[in-house]
């Protein structure tokens with residue numbers, strides 16, 4: 634049994650004050666929901682404040698990115714060492730990082746290695762563009778990205794993978810549950826080829842892309858989907874709570 638995991642990727646939203654307000658609006662209720670791992674990923678500058686606010690609650694903290702070097706002359710970057718002890722998770726290889734900041738599979742691989750070496754748990758994002766999807770390249774793209782992310786890594790430890798088709802991110806056009814499950818099965822097969830049956834069965838794979846409290850049930854009801862990486866809806870306390878509540882209910886009965 635894989636514990637479902639719902640993570641909120643706040644992206645470049647919320648000031649420190651707003652981040653604190655958002656946490657306060659959902660902390661108590663989130664804390665009471667059992668059977669789902671709940672992760673908040675605020676901007677770097679709010680990690681410390683959010684960490685204080687969720688202390689003692691069953692809510693985990695994640696960063697949205699990091700650099701792979703330990704320290705040094707890399708103006709503006711944040712190292713794994715700076716994050717370790719502050720948060721448990723780190724989102725790596727998000728399509729916005731790949732697209733706007735030129736992160737290649739090799740860079741993602743260096744980041745995954747650095748995160749694992751520092752005791753951080755990566756949430757590795759993969760997913761095809763609309764053009765790739767329409768050209769029938771979804772399987773080859775996600776397979777290449779998974780292979781690339783884990784190149785030369787002996788064990789992915791607790792790494793989580795998020796399948797986020799780029800055409801579904803922030804567009805309001807989510808994949809269907811069946812579509813997402815089919816691609817996630819392909820991703821699980823890639824993990825099987827890299828690490829064998831036990832790890833492929835244990836690794837958690839989320840769906841991401843226009844997930845909200847009105848459509849989460851469709852994804853969570855699928856056998857290979859172990860949770861969601863939520864963007865826009867994670868900035869609304871009621872919506873995020875609804876997503877986590879339904880996940881707990883559906884995975885408990887399913």
Ligand code: 13P
Pocket residue numbers: 642727797801802803804805841842843844862863864865866
């Ligand atoms: P939206 O939920 O806003 O589509 O964003 C998804 C995403 O990119 C999460 O990482």
